[in-house]
Amino acid sequence: MNMRATEFTSATGGGPAGPADAGERNLAPATQSPHRATSGGPACGVPRPHESARAQVAGSATYVDDIPEVKGTLHAAPILSTVAHGRLLAVDASAALAMAGVRGVVLADDIPGDPVLATFVHDEPVFARETVNHVGQVIGIVVADSVMQARRAARQVQVQIEPLPAVLSPREAHAAQSYVLPPVTVRRGEPEAALARSAHRLSGQLEVGGQEHFYLEGQVAYALPLEQDQWYIHSSTQHPGEVQHWVAHALGLENNAVTVECRRMGGGFGGKETQAGHMAVWAALAARKFGRPVKLRLDRDDDFLITGKRHPFAYDWEVGFDDAGLVTALKLTMLANCGFSADLSGPVADRAVFHVDNAYFLSDVEIASYRCKTNVQSHTAFRGFGGPQGVIAIEAILGDIARHLGLDPFDVRMRNLYGIEERNVTHYRMKVEDNILHPLLAKLEQTSQYRQRRAAIAAWNANSPVIKRGIAVTPVKFGISFTATFFNQAGALVHVFTDGSVQVNHGGTEMGQGLHTKIMQLVADELGVPFERVRVTPTETGKVPNASATAASSGTDLNGRAAQFAARNIRDNLAAFVCGLDGCGAGAVTFRGGEVITPSTTRSFDEVVKAAYANRIQLWSDGFYRTPKIHYDKTTLTGRPFYYFAYGAACSEVAIDTLTGESRVLAIDILHDVGTSINPAIDIGQIEGGFIQGVGWLTTEQLVWNGEGLLTTHAPSTYKIPATGDVPEHFRIELWPEPNPEDNVFRSKAVGEPPFMLAISVWEALREAASAALAGGAVRMDAPATPENVLRAVTGSLPGG
Amino acid sequence: MEGRTIRFIRRGELVALSNVPPTRTLLELLREDLAATGTKEGCGEGDCGACTVVLGELEGPGDAPRIRYRAINACIRLAHSIDGLALWTVEDLAGPQGELHPAQEAMVQCHGSQCGFCTPGFVMSLFGMYQNHVARGNPVTRELAQQELSGNLCRCTGYRPILDAAQAMAQLPAVAVDEVALVAQLQLLQREASSNVCYLAPASLDGLLAARARHPHAQLVAGCTDVGLWVTKMHREFAQVLDVTRAAELRRVDTQGDRLRIGAAVTLADAFDALVAERPELATFAARFAGLPVRNSGTLGGNIANGSPIGDSMPLLIALRATIVLASTRGERELPLEDFYAGYRQTVLAPDEVLVWIKVPLASPLPSPPPRGEGVTSSPSPAAVGATVVAPSPAGGGSGWGLLRAYKISKRYDDDISAVCLVIEMRLDGRGVVADISIGAGGVAATPARARRTEDLLRGQPWTENAAQQAATMLRQEFQPISDMRASAAYRSQVLGNLVRRFWLETQGTEHINLERVIPELAPQAAGSAA
Structure with a gap:
């Protein structure tokens, strides 16, 4: 019996864990805010540690590269293009083949199935053929007895490429009308006429850089041949179903010949949604050619060169507004740097369009979205999936409006928020029904003491010649659901064994976000058993088929409900069984605390299960869920793409050094809406982690491609994600205390992506600080705010820069 | 084998x-x-x-x-x-x-x-x-x-x-x-x-020098935090490795006369501890040098001998007027650190030589710059807290003062490589004239370098705002940095001069000029509340 559950729902909240055993000391550093008691059962609502935490700290949690290798396993390493764009003339592997331990190479000609990956647009070759399209494109792989032998040999493969002109920036691509997908325009009202009528107008440009995922576990797959042309793939992937599909497609087999398993990933962040499939396909092709198990684990530098990143964006905008800063017209052009192929760029660019409003009503608006084709890595999903690139545009514009008018940016943001009864329809024609932005922002304004601090900072800046500080509050409203409506489905399997123990399996994958933990909590409560009786098993295409990617923050919403339904079916079976024994109605049976209680009898769950089995009652079940209410028109981007919105706001204070452009984040206050939290510790972890990852995107994480298209920020030595010293001591998270008004699982809200965009408060605070250095002037600053970009912003330009 | x-x-x-x-x-x-x-x-x-x-x-x-x-x-x-x-x-x-x-x-x-x-x-x-x-x-x-x-x-x-x-x-x-x-x-x-022929790790200096003489082609390692990357990233294989870090004499820090003597095999962590014990104001700079696991493996001798133009210890040691001792079975020679570098990743180390000691002049107490200017409070100013205490110059008499500042500019605060590193040690005599100055710079040339022309410009001049401006201009002229993934040449050049400006402001006791000392503007209520 779980004695800890009720204790933790009442007081201790998100900081501490519920220790696994009663009586252990609870460290409880109460730095994060308490969460409210919920009406849920004993497992849900409790800040339980991650289901793998104890194994992770002991080094016994297994990742793909840790799986004991089958005898005869070979290792692969990629042969990379060194040219951004060119004609592939010849590949000479003779030097590599002569090296010790080298078994051979796998090239495009070795593909028995389709040499083009089974992507939506079907525009990406498995291995480069005829042309190469970016530095780092994979031309083939070398297979050897050891990893280092394969890597050494891959460098010895001579690739002859005739260079062609390369397009490296989205503006160049746009000028040449070079796109991976056709442009999309969303329009409402008469933006041109409204602009002409506006009391004030501003226009500007903005460049926002991409972001490397930097999952700590690099891309890896391990392909094992089974009997009768069947294949078993261990893949570090957010989408085992797609890996299965791609591998079968490349091998020229039906999907039923391939099984893909993922127990856990060492981080994903969107970077293992499609990108993981490449490793699996390459490893499987090698395994087929050599008839041996093949593991492909990328070196970190190769991972940087090969895989796609968050899409860099460029913007041109013109906005009209009134004296109070209310936006009256907006025309925005967004250029997404998609890289050389479409990958997920279509839906990413769509989501950017959907999130240009962020929290604000745009009356007369036109957004033109161009999906620019460039000779760099094919950019892909990354936490927020285009949302951040949409939100930052409107936040930048509102910041500029406020500074132009000499108003407090907070007031300008409040003035532009969606209304409740009116001004409540998005530019894509979805009504915002659950708007909590006004009270949420008002509360954060109070708890963060934004007004007092802003005044104090202004006074401080007046006497500080070198260091300038800034503070900003930005909100987020993030649409939850896959915009591709058909992805919003999920399945699960729950097994109750004859000893009363429970296994759950579902289509979602664990990348650290705590999905498995939350689903174990949900299943435990549905069956009324202690959390410890439930185990989750590795995600596997043979158990729950056709599962969607674990992405779009939807993992718990979809799979959690499916698992809940599966458990409910079993509970119903057991309830019907005990009703028969006790002569009561099914509604009179409760499952709680490991017991099954009828008006006449209390039995242990285990006892009921044992008896039910003896009476031939089904003790396992599937569950299936599809999100209700959603629909939208892909051509006009209008409809209800989202089931609901998740909200939040952050107040960030920063300081900049006007002599060097260096900056520091000094304090962060966040108020975020997760509905009723299934696990406050995990939700706070997502908020903190997402926020800091967003800070990295906008400050230290700079991707630099040189003039030849080589990504020169190639590893953590040159690409700087936030470290311990970048997190301020004052980092407070509070959860909004209301349940999700939509009937989502446990009345919770999705949390993976929305907090990422709260980091835009840091970027706006940096621009406030820069404005202070410019005596209140307009700030032109590109993201990320590296020291160089900040110095450029506060000095106007750099000589020669 | x-x-x-x-x-x-x-x-x-x-x-x-x-x-x-x-x-x-x-x-x-x-x-x-x-x-x-x-x-x-x-x-x-x-x-x-x-x-x-x-x-x-x-x-x-x-x-x-x-x-x-x-x-x-x-x-x-x-x-x-x-x-x-x-x-x-x-x-x-x-x-x-x-x-x-x-x-x-x-x-x-x-x-x-x-x-x-x-x-x-x-x-x-x-x-x-x-x-x-x-x-x-x-x-x-x-x-x-x-x-x-x-x-x-x-x-x-x-x-x-x-x-x-x-x-x-x-x-x-x-x-x-x-x-x-x-x-x-x-x-x-x-x-x-163990007697290991492919991985030699002599336990004494004599043994090390003998091994170096016998095996001039063995790959020398002294912590391997850079050579390790030659193995993992460049796929190099060495038939024989000579590890200097077990030579007992080179693992010590001691004082010889007026100089701190640091063995080449002392880890970066211990070497910086010794330097910070002498000059507490270097604590932040030391803590920002790589991450602790690298400081625990890497050695000061390895960092110097590696010859990277972006290593952070060299600009500091150059500004502190460190010398190094190279030894072989033929004998020893001592030279100023800046003379060790012959070009990009090239040094004057002979095939049979090993870098054995780094010698740094001891610091001795001298007043910090007096607080000046408007708005200076009676409590120690931020600049004064960070001000160094350096040895009095022979010409300066008893009433001079000195300042040592080490600046590191990088994209990330911790564990990053400098875009620009600049270390300035200056001593003024009682009349406010620059009695002595030494400036080490990193990230702005093919090797770690001493800014001799800027030093010559300032030496003997009154330390005035005009002199600082001239020094900034000279420093920008003295180096032609390159553009790379860490920063553009223009930025590096701009910042070099701006850091001289910062140094000037620090000598004037100006407040609020160090980012690491800015604290958030939180009212007591907000700071004390958990929610």
């Missing part, structure tokens, strides 16, 4: 492995030879910390030795270098019944793991902190945790729960290493010194 055996103590037992190639990394040894896959590879270049393990080494006098614990990166550490040491990996901490060590339990209770891939590295860094601080009765503060964990990257948590875990370890029931038994085991290992 004969003599390729490695012996070390793990889980209280002797591990002996034979036939280990000289370029096998410790991480390969663990994951592939010992099937100890708890230790992870995140980057293979010592920058993410996922592969962190802890080494134990005998330290102190022979009659009262103790164990020195160091968290290091296994990915770029050559396996042979742990011969004779004790090793702990993440699998080695839990008790016989699986009871977690406080470093592990605190991580669980504070929700310090999400995806878990960086977790073993963090746990081992925490274990190192536990042994070095908690087990000695000292608290782990948030600041200490932040500094000692700066070499471990986490992409999931945002670090707050991990910093909480570091501070919470001491509240859990204590777990001790059986040091008495371990000392005995390590002493036994030391007596059975």
Whole structure:
């Protein structure tokens, strides 16, 4: 019996864990805010540690590269293009083949199935053929007895490429009308006429850089041949179903010949949604050619060169507004740097369009979205999936409006928020029904003491010649659901064994976000058993088929409900069984605390299960869920793409050094809406982690491609994600205390992506600080705010820069 | 092959492995030879910390030795270098019944793991902190945790729960290493010194110089935090390695006359400790040098001999007027550090020579700049807090003052490589004239460099705003930096001059000019509330 559950729902909240055993000391550093008691059962609502935490700290949690290798396993390493764009003339592997331990190479000609990956647009070759399209494109792989032998040999493969002109920036691509997908325009009202009528107008440009995922576990797959042309793939992937599909497609087999398993990933962040499939396909092709198990684990530098990143964006905008800063017209052009192929760029660019409003009503608006084709890595999903690139545009514009008018940016943001009864329809024609932005922002304004601090900072800046500080509050409203409506489905399997123990399996994958933990909590409560009786098993295409990617923050919403339904079916079976024994109605049976209680009898769950089995009652079940209410028109981007919105706001204070452009984040206050939290510790972890990852995107994480298209920020030595010293001591998270008004699982809200965009408060605070250095002037600053970009912003330009 | 055996103590037992190639990394040894896959590879270049393990080494006098614990990166550490040491990996901490060590339990209770891939590295860094601080009765503060964990990257948590875990370890029931038994085991290992022909690690300076003379083609390593990348990233293989870090004489810091003498094999961590003990204002600069696992493996001699134009220790040592001693069986020679570099990654080290000592003039007390200008309060100004105390110049008499400042500009505050590094030490005489000045610069030329022209311009001039402006202009003219992924040439050039401006302001006692000292504008109510 779980004695800890009720204790933790009442007081201790998100900081501490519920220790696994009663009586252990609870460290409880109460730095994060308490969460409210919920009406849920004993497992849900409790800040339980991650289901793998104890194994992770002991080094016994297994990742793909840790799986004991089958005898005869070979290792692969990629042969990379060194040219951004060119004609592939010849590949000479003779030097590599002569090296010790080298078994051979796998090239495009070795593909028995389709040499083009089974992507939506079907525009990406498995291995480069005829042309190469970016530095780092994979031309083939070398297979050897050891990893280092394969890597050494891959460098010895001579690739002859005739260079062609390369397009490296989205503006160049746009000028040449070079796109991976056709442009999309969303329009409402008469933006041109409204602009002409506006009391004030501003226009500007903005460049926002991409972001490397930097999952700590690099891309890896391990392909094992089974009997009768069947294949078993261990893949570090957010989408085992797609890996299965791609591998079968490349091998020229039906999907039923391939099984893909993922127990856990060492981080994903969107970077293992499609990108993981490449490793699996390459490893499987090698395994087929050599008839041996093949593991492909990328070196970190190769991972940087090969895989796609968050899409860099460029913007041109013109906005009209009134004296109070209310936006009256907006025309925005967004250029997404998609890289050389479409990958997920279509839906990413769509989501950017959907999130240009962020929290604000745009009356007369036109957004033109161009999906620019460039000779760099094919950019892909990354936490927020285009949302951040949409939100930052409107936040930048509102910041500029406020500074132009000499108003407090907070007031300008409040003035532009969606209304409740009116001004409540998005530019894509979805009504915002659950708007909590006004009270949420008002509360954060109070708890963060934004007004007092802003005044104090202004006074401080007046006497500080070198260091300038800034503070900003930005909100987020993030649409939850896959915009591709058909992805919003999920399945699960729950097994109750004859000893009363429970296994759950579902289509979602664990990348650290705590999905498995939350689903174990949900299943435990549905069956009324202690959390410890439930185990989750590795995600596997043979158990729950056709599962969607674990992405779009939807993992718990979809799979959690499916698992809940599966458990409910079993509970119903057991309830019907005990009703028969006790002569009561099914509604009179409760499952709680490991017991099954009828008006006449209390039995242990285990006892009921044992008896039910003896009476031939089904003790396992599937569950299936599809999100209700959603629909939208892909051509006009209008409809209800989202089931609901998740909200939040952050107040960030920063300081900049006007002599060097260096900056520091000094304090962060966040108020975020997760509905009723299934696990406050995990939700706070997502908020903190997402926020800091967003800070990295906008400050230290700079991707630099040189003039030849080589990504020169190639590893953590040159690409700087936030470290311990970048997190301020004052980092407070509070959860909004209301349940999700939509009937989502446990009345919770999705949390993976929305907090990422709260980091835009840091970027706006940096621009406030820069404005202070410019005596209140307009700030032109590109993201990320590296020291160089900040110095450029506060000095106007750099000589020669 | 004969003599390729490695012996070390793990889980209280002797591990002996034979036939280990000289370029096998410790991480390969663990994951592939010992099937100890708890230790992870995140980057293979010592920058993410996922592969962190802890080494134990005998330290102190022979009659009262103790164990020195160091968290290091296994990915770029050559396996042979742990011969004779004790090793702990993440699998080695839990008790016989699986009871977690406080470093592990605190991580669980504070929700310090999400995806878990960086977790073993963090746990081992925490274990190192536990042994070095908690087990000695000292608290782990948030600041200490932040500094000692700066070499471990986490992409999931945002670090707050991990910093909480570091501070919470001491509240859990204590777990001790059986040091008495371990000392005995390590002493036994030391007596059975291995004779390893492909990985030479002489125990004395004489032995080292003799080996260098006999094997001029052996790859010299002194911590391997850069050479390790030649192995993992450039796929180099060496037939023979000569490791300088076991030569007892080179592992010491002592004082010789008016100079601090640092052995070339002293780790960066210990070398900076010695420099900071002399000049406390260098503490921030020292803490920002790489991450602790790199400072624990890398040596000051290795950093200097490597000759990278972007190493941070050289601009500092040049400004401090350090000299270095090169030795061979033919004898010794001593030269100013800046004269060691002949070009990009080229030095004057002869094939039979080894860098053996770094000698740094001792600091001696002298007043800081007097606070001046408007708005200066009676309490010590931020500049005064950071002001150095440098030796009086012979010409300066008793009333002069001095200032040493070390500036590092990088994209990330911790564990990053400088775009620009500038260190200025200046002494004024009683009349406000620049009696002496030395300026070291990094990231702005093919080698670490001394800004001689700027020094010449200032020497003998009154220290005025105009002089500072001229110096800024001269400094920008003196170097032609390049553009790369860290910064553009224009930025580097601009910042060089701006740092002279900052130095001027610091000598004037101007407040609020150091980013690391700015604290948030939080009202007491907000700062004290948990929600």
